[in-house]
Amino acid sequence: MELRQLQYFLKVAQKEHVTKAAEELHVAQSAVSRQIHLLEQELGIDLFMQKGRNLHLTPVGQLFCKRVESILKDLDRSVAEIHEFLNPERGEIRIGFPNSVGTHLIPTIVAEFRRHYPHVKFRFKQGMYPSLIKDVLSGEVDLAFISPCPDSDEQLIGDVVMTEELFAILPQNHPLAQEKIIRLEQLKDEQFVLFSPGYSLRPIVWQACLKAGFTPQIAFEGGETDTIRGLVAAGMGVSLLPEMALFPTNSLQPAQVRVEAPAVTRTIGLIHRSDGRLPLVARSFRAFLLTYFRTRQNNTPVGS
Template identity: 80%
Template sequence: MELRQLQYFMKVAQKEHVTQAAEELHVAQSAVSRQIHQLEEELGVNLFMQKGRNLQLTPVGQLFCKRVETIIKDLERAVLEVHEFLDPERGEIRIGFPHSLGIHLIPTVVAEFRKRYPNVKFRFKQGMYPSLIRDVSAGEVDLAFVSPFPDRHDHVEGDVVLTEELFAVLPPNHPLATAKHITLSQLKGEKFILFRDGYSLRPIVWQACLEAGFTPDIAFEGEETDTIRGLVAAGMGVSLLPEMALFQTNPLQPARVSIVDPEVTRTIGLIHRRDDKLPLVAKSFRTFLLDYFGLQGSAVAPNGSAKAD
């Protein structure tokens, strides 16, 4: 069994068509067909079955595909580690993060790191909390910022790098918009604009409202901080957002007010795969990030309300 056979097999499984697979591999169609046939003969099974003009994996082909995918990823990782060993300042860092950190934090820390290592490449992947945990566990990314930080997980580990305050976000003409600070109970009866289920900020806000003695009345559920901030500014309701989600990106901006009872915060962690050796370049970036947050003491926010933990 040759690596080339496995690569051809994976490409055909992906495209479900020999001709299309051959075009992407830049080889003759007959070469792909021959390698697949030899692989099936060696295994003694049919990996594909005809479905119209396309090919579909047989049940045993699906099982084989999962294993081969892992093997190829491990091999690619091994080759990358060798290259990074020879020149760790020219590797690639795969990092995941939630949308709320992509507005300001990620561009800032990446820019700072590239001042030291200008030849390092980055591959970014945005996602929600469950998908980020899954991506790290599966080795799809080397590092990921997540919120909240998982206290204990079988497949990932890391460090809390920030504890960030959440502010009440109000329409500019709201009676409490000019207050120095408020209690969360003062927003009882208001229409709330929250992230939909699956986003980590939703349960934090929900639990804080319950502690304040009420269940939030949801007027709208969104997926991006820009949308939530804009709807609040337009007078559609109120919300709670972290400071990193409040950097101005358009002229229409809501008011923000500090909450003193209960104090509402979120933890932000930097995680990596448990018991797995990071590529040298990713290890350098992790060390840089831990030093950066330890020395800077804030999430690059202008008034420093986000504190390093």
């Protein structure tokens, strides 16, 4: 069994077509077909079945495909680790994060890190809480910012890097917009603009409202902080957003007011797999981040 056969097999499985796979691999169609045939002969099984013009994996082919994906991913990471060992300042860091930290936090810390390591590359992946956990466990990303930081997990190591206050955001003409601080129960009769189910900020806001004695009435659900902030500014309702999501991105901005009874906060954690397979360059970045947040914990807000 040759590495080339596994690479060809995986590409055909992804494209479900020999010609399309060959085009992407920049080889002749006959070469791809021959290597797949030799692989099936060696294994003594059919990996694909014809359906119309496409090829679909057989049940045993699907099982084999999962293993091949894992093998080739590990091989790619091994090659990358060798290059990083030879020159750890020129590696690539793969990092995941939720939408709410992408506007300001990620650019700030990446810019700061690259001042010291200008040749390090970054690959970013944005996602919701469950997908970020999955991406870390599958090795799709090396590190991920996540909120809230998950409880203890044998497969993950997580460090709480910061605790952030959530502010009420209101239309500029709202009767409470000029207040310095309000009780959350004062918003019980308002329409709320919230993150959709699956976003980690939604249950934080929902539970805070329940603790204040009411169930929020939902006017709109979305997945982008800019959208939520813009709709509130346009008078469509009120919401709660973390401080780092309140940096202005256009001229239409809501008022922001501190909340008490209860005060609403969220934790932001940095997670990675617990199996010790973090690449050298990612280890350097993690160490940098832990120091970065620790030194700023009692000083200025992130990015200020």
